[in-house]
Amino acid sequence: MKSVNKQSDQLSGHLEVLAVPQSNIAGISGSQITLRDPEFVFELVCARESLKLQSPSEYSQPGNAYKPVISGFIPGRSSDNDTILDLMLRFRFVVVLRNADGKYTRTGDLNHALKFGYEYSTSPDPAGQHGYTFSFSGAVLTPQKSVKLPFSTE
Template identity: 25%
Template sequence: MKQLNKPTDNLGGLIKIWLVPPDAVSSLTGGTLTLHSTDEVHEIYCSSGSISFTEPMEHARAGILYKPQIKGFIPKDSPEVEEAINAMAGRKYLGVFLDGNEQYKVCGTVAIPLRVQFDLDTGADTPDRNGHSILLSGAQRNKSVFIAKPF
C-alpha cells in the first residue's frame, strides 16, 4: 500500500526567489543544481506575503503539462530597481525558490526556461502599494524538482 501521511509541519508561502539564466547552469541532476557562475543570477526581494508558487497540471494533446508560476511584488519603483528589471526583461530563466518549509525547488529547465514579466503599479493614493509585480511562468513536461541548497 502506498500512503501519503500527515506531515509533522507545513508552512505556506515562499521566503526567497532567484532567477537563474540557463547558460549559468552546469548541471541539474539528482536533486543538485550546479552553477558555473552566479554573476548573472538575480536574487529578488519581494514584500512579505506577496510571493507564491503554483504549478497547475494540464492535460494536453502531447500529454501532461505543468505550468509553474512564481509571483511576487517588488516594492518601491526606483532607478536601481528599474535598471535591474531592464537587464532581466525579455530574457528567460530557471526559477529557484526557498519555501516556508525551508525546501529549495527549481522550475524550468536549461532547454525550456521560463519567461519573466514585470508590471509597474504606483497605486492611486499614498497608502497604495508602489512597485513591480513579477511573474515567472511557462510550461514544462515534468513537475518542478526539489534540490539541495544551491547558493
C-alpha cells in the same frame, strides 16, 4: 487506496526567489544545479507573503504538462531595480523558490525555462503601495523539484 497527504513539516508560503538564467546553467543532476558563473543569479526580495506559485497540470501528447506562474511584489522603486529588471527581460529562467521552512524547489530545466515580465505601478490611494509586480511563466514537463543549495560551479 492511494492517499495524497499534506507534508507535516512544511509551513505555507514562499519567502525568496532565485532566478537563474538558463544560459548560466551547466547542468542539472538530481537536486543539484551546476552554474557556469555563481554571480549571475538574480535574487528577488519580495514583500512579505506576496509570492505566489500556481502550476496547473494537464495531460497532453508528450505526457504530463505544467504551466507554472510564479508572481510577487517588490515594494518601492529605484533606478538600480529598474536596470536589473530590464536586464532580466532578456533571459529565460530556472526559478528556485525557498519556502517558509527553508526548503528549496526549482521550476523549469535546461530545456524548458520560464519567461520573465514585470510592471511598475502606483496606487491612487495615498496610503496604497507602489512597486513592481513580476511574474515568471511558461510550459514545463515536470512539476517542482527539490534543490540543494549552494549551487555548484563548473
